[in-house]
Amino acid sequence: MGPESLLFIVGHPLSHSLSPAMHNAVIARLGLPLRYVGIDIPRVVLPDFFRVVREGNFLGGNVTIPHKEEAASLADEKSEAVEVCGAANVICIRKGKLRAENTDGHGFLDAAADAGWGRRFRRVVLLGAGGSARGIAFELCRAGAKEMTILNRHPSRGEEIASILSPRFPGTAMSAGELNPARMIEEFRGADLVVQCTSLGLFGDWEHFPLEGVEKTTRFADIIYRRGGTALVRLLKKRGISAIDGLAMLAHQAARSFFLWTGKRVPGEEFLSVARKTIAVG
Numbered sequence: 001m002g003p004e005s006l007l008f009i010v011g012h013p014l015s016h017s018l019s020p021a022m023h024n025a026v027i028a029r030l031g032l033p034l035r036y037v038g039i040d041i042p043r044v045v046l047p048d049f050f051r052v053v054r055e056g057n058f059l060g061g062n063v064t065i066p067h068k069e070e071a072a073s074l075a076d077e078k079s080e081a082v083e084v085c086g087a088a089n090v091i092c093i094r095k096g097k098l099r100a101e102n103t104d105g106h107g108f109l110d111a112a113a114d115a116g117w118g119r120r121f122r123r124v125v126l127l128g129a130g131g132s133a134r135g136i137a138f139e140l141c142r143a144g145a146k147e148m149t150i151l152n153r154h155p156s157r158g159e160e161i162a163s164i165l166s167p168r169f170p171g172t173a174m175s176a177g178e179l180n181p182a183r184m185i186e187e188f189r190g191a192d193l194v195v196q197c198t199s200l201g202l203f204g205d206w207e208h209f210p211l212e213g214v215e216k217t218t219r220f221a222d223i224i225y226r227r228g229g230t231a232l233v234r235l236l237k238k239r240g241i242s243a244i245d246g247l248a249m250l251a252h253q254a255a256r257s258f259f260l261w262t263g264k265r266v267p268g269e270e271f272l273s274v275a276r277k278t279i280a281v282g
């Protein structure tokens with residue numbers, strides 16, 4: 001760490017991000033010579049931004065929509081999760097080299113453990129096949145999931161994840177299909193865990209979700225977060241289903257990111273407490 005080093009979050013748009021508030025609160029409490037800044041840039045400018053980052057006083061940063069895949073491909077080194085998922089949400093900079101990491105899957109498992117669900121699930125259904133679904137699928141397989149089905153609007157993206165993960169995790173039976181109501185009803189039957197990883201929640205479009213098919217024993221995570229919780233989680237809870245939104249995942253992936261940059265272990269709960277306060281005031 002230099003006299004004052006910078007951390008960043010790069011994405012587009014960035015207005016909704018709670019990351020600057022979470023990281024700057026922890027930095028202030030620890031009295032570290034660091035500042036976490038938001039960089040809102042379109043996709044075409046990412047290679048130029050990374051050139052600046054290599055030469056400046058940056059320690060690292062987070063990457064969010066829509067830059068996760070490109071960040072992974074621009075990095076000099078990649079963690080196993082990034083290698084497999086092809087998406088990075090963390091960049092660490094050492095001696096001008098960019099190392100890409102993915103803490104989304106870890107963040108999800110930490111949030112599941114917080115909810116009292118544990119980390120190992122027998123039968124998992126993932127809705128979505130974007131960057132976050134890939135990171136979560138990887139960690140769920142690594143944690144010992146026995147069966148996993150990935151349903152996506154464009155099924156080929158789910159099939160691609162299944163074909164990448166299958167040889168690495170022979171103990172997990174992988175399948176993929178189209179995200180449609182009939183297939184969801186079929187797959188929800190007997191699922192231990194369903195994870196909603198699409199960006200649909202951003203538009204509040206819930207008629208795609210046949211919730212009547214979700215069994216009372218199923219744990220349901222929506223990785224979207226909202227002030228007051230997401231509409232999906234509220235609907236599930238009304239049906240008596242154990243459900244969490246994405247705020248705890250966000251906080252835990254932040255804690256993991258912070259550790260990768262600084263070597264300091266700060267509990268995810270501290271990040272979560274700032275995230276809750278920040279989201280409450282909008």
Ligand SMILES: NC(=O)c1ccc[n+]([C@@H]2O[C@H](COP(=O)([O-])OP(=O)(O)OC[C@H]3O[C@@H](n4cnc5c(N)ncnc54)[C@H](OP(=O)(O)O)[C@@H]3O)[C@@H](O)[C@H]2O)c1
Binds near residue numbers: 065128132224249
């Ligand atoms: N809580 C957290 O810490 C956390 C972390 C990461 C992301 N997130 C949230 O998770 C969401 C997904 O992130 P991501 O990085 O995976 O994004 P992404 O890579 O852009 O993937 C988006 C996913 O949503 C699907 N989708 C988009 N619009 C859809 C529609 N109208 N109908 C059906 N499916 C649709 C896409 O399907 P196609 O492949 O068919 O286009 C794809 O599966 C975002 O809202 C993000 O804010 C939360």
